[in-house]
Amino acid sequence: MAMKNRLLYVISVVALVLPFIFRNVNFQHIMIMLLIFAGLGESWNIITGFAGQTSFGHAAFFGIGAYTSTILFYKFGISPWVGMLLGALFAAVVSAIVSYPCFRLKGHYFAVATLAVAEIIKQLFVSWDYVEGATGISIPVKPDSFWMMQFHRSKIPYFLIAYVLFIVSVVIAVLIERNKMGYYLKAIRESHEAAEALGINTTRYKLYAMIVSSAVTAMFGTLYAQYILYIDPFMVFGLDISMKIVLLTVLGGLGTVYGPIIGSAILIPLSEYTRAFLGGTGKGIDLMIYGALIVIVACFEPRGVFGLFQRSKKRGAQYAKTTA
Amino acid sequence: MFLQVILTGALIGSVYSLVAVGLTLVWGLMDIINFAHGDMMMISMYTVFWLYTLLKFDPFVSLPISAGITALLGVLIYKFVIKRVVNAPGLMALLATFGLSLFIRNFAQFLWSPNYRFVGESILSGKRIFLADLIIGLPQLAAALGSIVMTFLIALFIKKTKTGKAIQATAQGRDIAELMGVNTEKIYAITFALSGICVGVAGTLLSGIFPVYPEAGAMYGLLAFVIVALGGFGNIWGAFYAGILIGLTEALGGFYLGTQFKYALAFLIYLLVLQFRPKGLFGW
Numbered sequence: 001m002a003m004k005n006r007l008l009y010v011i012s013v014v015a016l017v018l019p020f021i022f023r024n025v026n027f028q029h030i031m032i033m034l035l036i037f038a039g040l041g042e043s044w045n046i047i048t049g050f051a052g053q054t055s056f057g058h059a060a061f062f063g064i065g066a067y068t069s070t071i072l073f074y075k076f077g078i079s080p081w082v083g084m085l086l087g088a089l090f091a092a093v094v095s096a097i098v099s100y101p102c103f104r105l106k107g108h109y110f111a112v113a114t115l116a117v118a119e120i121i122k123q124l125f126v127s128w129d130y131v132e133g134a135t136g137i138s139i140p141v142k143p144d145s146f147w148m149m150q151f152h153r154s155k156i157p158y159f160l161i162a163y164v165l166f167i168v169s170v171v172i173a174v175l176i177e178r179n180k181m182g183y184y185l186k187a188i189r190e191s192h193e194a195a196e197a198l199g200i201n202t203t204r205y206k207l208y209a210m211i212v213s214s215a216v217t218a219m220f221g222t223l224y225a226q227y228i229l230y231i232d233p234f235m236v237f238g239l240d241i242s243m244k245i246v247l248l249t250v251l252g253g254l255g256t257v258y259g260p261i262i263g264s265a266i267l268i269p270l271s272e273y274t275r276a277f278l279g280g281t282g283k284g285i286d287l288m289i290y291g292a293l294i295v296i297v298a299c300f301e302p303r304g305v306f307g308l309f310q311r312s313k314k315r316g317a318q319y320a321k322t323t324a
Numbered sequence: 325m326f327l328q329v330i331l332t333g334a335l336i337g338s339v340y341s342l343v344a345v346g347l348t349l350v351w352g353l354m355d356i357i358n359f360a361h362g363d364m365m366m367i368s369m370y371t372v373f374w375l376y377t378l379l380k381f382d383p384f385v386s387l388p389i390s391a392g393i394t395a396l397l398g399v400l401i402y403k404f405v406i407k408r409v410v411n412a413p414g415l416m417a418l419l420a421t422f423g424l425s426l427f428i429r430n431f432a433q434f435l436w437s438p439n440y441r442f443v444g445e446s447i448l449s450g451k452r453i454f455l456a457d458l459i460i461g462l463p464q465l466a467a468a469l470g471s472i473v474m475t476f477l478i479a480l481f482i483k484k485t486k487t488g489k490a491i492q493a494t495a496q497g498r499d500i501a502e503l504m505g506v507n508t509e510k511i512y513a514i515t516f517a518l519s520g521i522c523v524g525v526a527g528t529l530l531s532g533i534f535p536v537y538p539e540a541g542a543m544y545g546l547l548a549f550v551i552v553a554l555g556g557f558g559n560i561w562g563a564f565y566a567g568i569l570i571g572l573t574e575a576l577g578g579f580y581l582g583t584q585f586k587y588a589l590a591f592l593i594y595l596l597v598l599q600f601r602p603k604g605l606f607g608w
Binding site for chain 2 (some may be wrong): 108116117118284294295304
């Protein structure tokens with residue numbers, strides 16, 4: 001346990017220090033995206049990795065977070081910090097409303113339902129004129145200010161906000177995993193019927209997991225909108241966002257706190273660098289290579305990268321035993 | 325007018341059904357969500373397009389060729405990708421097929437650019453029949469009839485032939501089927517070929533109606549997920565009826581509420597129906 005914690009501390013310190021050592025803007029950009037997606041992975045992991053309820057619709061909550069703060073800022077000039085909290089609250093309410101009927105469905109039926117919910121919300125935003133529909137919203141540029149969450153001189157403040165949110169998501173994931181709730185959720189994942197027979201109120205705990213997961217996801221949505229300064233429904237509600245969160249967590253290791261961090265550390269630099277070097281030709285070479293690499297990793301390391309580490313550790317332990 | 329809308333919905337719904345039947349075969353048998361399903365259909369559409377442009381083949385002449393190519397593609401996907409991830413834990417198989425989908429889609433974009441292309445003339449294009457006050461485009465009618473016939477043939481194949489029975493046995497229990505002497509590896513490959521044939525035929529039939537471009541299959545793939553789940557996983561006739569239902573919903577919703585809502589309604593129908601039938605219309 002202590003060992004586990006120590007590794008997390010090391011990761012969080014290294015992640016904090018890196019952008020101050022490498023002051024390259026592109027590198028800082030990648031670090032920001034990496035932390036955002038690692039944090040999204042952590043929060044998605046709560047409902048899917050721990051509780052075993054596959055969500056293909058987390059873009060819905062991400063988009064709600066992005067739109068809530070953006071609308072409040074764009075229409076009323078309200079600080080995105082307020083928007084972030086309201087967005088999280090709003091996402092929690094929406095997730096509670098849609099999850100309750102969805103939780104009657106099991107396995108893939110639930111997964112397709114989450115996908116359907118996200119697509120419906122996307123379509124609604126596309127045809128909703130008040131939020132500028134499909135054209136999207138360009139967030140008005142204001143001078144650098146912490147209160148308005150806009151920084152143009154340096155990316156470091158964005159990085160620090162992303163870092164704090166990331167740490168929050170990790171702490172929440174760790175707290176859930178090591179408390180009663182984590183064991184309940186994992187019991188539900190392993191066998192829904194058995195968990196119920198043991199007296200766990202499965203619907204209630206799945207609902208708690210969903211609410212926490214969606215609220216944290218929405219907070220990253222706000223940060224993303226403030227960082228990119230432009231949002232449209234396809235960008236924040238799209239299946240691409242949902243799937244990116246799924247992909248990096250599965251790639252790193254589903255149901256572990258390290259999984260999303262490892263997955264994000266691999267996938268985000270990969271996608272950003274291939275885009276930087278090969279994108280812009282309009283020929284899709286970057287996504288082609290990205291897709292091919294995902295297939296290759298999935299084929300040759302089907303247990304996720306975290307599985308690879310565990311296996312090598314086990315092999316090391318066995319080696320130590322045989323030589324002793 | 326109402327009848328016209330119903331008819332349009334039913335016609336396009338039958339094509340949705342065929343795409344979904346291909347998906348449900350794989351999903352029901354191997355519990356694998358094939359995200360590249362719609363992209364296989366796109367490949368079939370391009371095959372028809374190029375055969376038409378380069379060799380002046382009529383889409384209906386190229387049907388066996390395009391279906392053959394997607395069947396082959398299905399087998400290759402199984403042999404090189406799915407086989408390695410079929411027993412992997414969690415969602416790793418999904419990760420693989422999603423990567424595959426990205427690859428195929430962008431490969432098509434790389435080779436053939438993202439532009440919309442059209443298959444100009446076929447023996448049916450532009451022709452229509454008038455029935456009382458209904459107007460039926462012949463390409464649409466052919467697409468619907470072709471899809472229904474194909475669905476029927478697939479169902480017959482699964483039900484009547486020895487291979488079809490082996491597929492059913494493998495779906496019910498892989499280990500036991502293997503003990504009974506079924507070569508399950510081969511069965512999986514055959515199922516992927518069948519799935520490929522379904523999208524191959526659907527893509528060919530659609531290429532006379534819709535433009536051909538790298539994202540052409542994406543929406544069909546997504547709708548196919550909903551249709552498969554709506555019908556109940558692995559249930560061919562379930563997928564068929566669900567496809568028609570989604571087609572009707574889309575046409576009616578598009579007509580009475582506005583086209584921008586038609587997909588949202590299709591997804592909404594899924595959520596509503598599943599409240600009453602949590603395992604799909606025909607699931608148990």
